[in-house]
Amino acid sequence: MRVIVALPRSSDDDLLRSTGLTLTEYVVLMSLSEGENQELRMANLAAATALSASRITRVVDALQSRGQVVKRRYEGDARGNVATSYWATCSPTKYPQQRSGPSENRRTVMRDRGRVQRE
Template sequence: MKSADPLTAQEERLWRALMRIIVALPRSLDEDLLRSTGLTLTEYVVLMGLSEAENQELRMADLAATTALSASRITRVVDTLRSRGLVAKRRFEGDGRGSVATLTPDGLDRLKGAYPVHLASARKRVIDQLDGRSVPAMLRQFEAIAERLD
């Protein structure tokens, strides 16, 4: 990787603020969900990913990609959710090496119950703090960054 140009003072402030958000926001969202629903943010994201998938199921590798979790982390989270009856797991019929995670009816109910809490947390901690006029530009820029990271 080549040497980068130094950041301007404003760029440095932006970068430092973003780094604080990257660390603090997931913790705050996690605390809000856990206190009110008993789900962690990671568990919520996994349930959400399954709820949006065809037949509410995904191969574990696809679920890991959808949630931006490592293979070992997605296995641990799915196993935890399975032990609580929120997700089922079975071998993938087309490939004996892979598994498929499926959202159970209890998992869908739990997700539906957690959604209002997560929405209120996201709104309070981020969306309501933004100037609404800047949202379209921020959306384009953040999506472009996210695509490059994928």
Template structure:
């Protein structure tokens, strides 16, 4: 691990990334809530469930996929269960775990929110990236995200 000071380009990248990480989720959430009543956390949860096998996931896996803590995803799934967007049941193999399943109402809610999420993603991010840079940028951000999944505490 290098402790060399950041050069000007690295510093600009780092500070811009910090600003995006701190600001973008709030802006995307505001766009979704204002237009659809769906929060960003709800949208990401519904999206992950819609893409999962049998449209269901263990809460621990869903928390990781959604970037939320287990306690936060548990509260969110319970709220969504009450509203009929998901169901929740104990895992058969491990009775300590729970599985969330997308309901038809949840899928409809996701479909209704998709155009707003797409417009927000384009306006807030993709419209600022040259088309020729999208692939390379996506690879870089994916590598950073995968590195976070390593759960490494090496600082």
């Protein structure tokens, strides 16, 4: 029974240390990235992440305060909100430019974080 409790906590701690995201925030961003136009209605996002409506609201609000998500009213129904990944709102020129290949891009990211590692 300890593994069921300890493993998610350990994974959450590792992810938080390496990316600054909790496991829940990561799952929310992943779900948004898989949505059409990288957006989902809040109710659909809650269902996709198995979170309650109030919990998804708190998580999205935290991500929005850090500039990773944009939340707006749903145009088709004034009662609902839509969460959109920040990257979906950027023009293509704002996306990070990929260098020669994935491995070079990975080295650049690692260098930017202060840990230069070669593959």
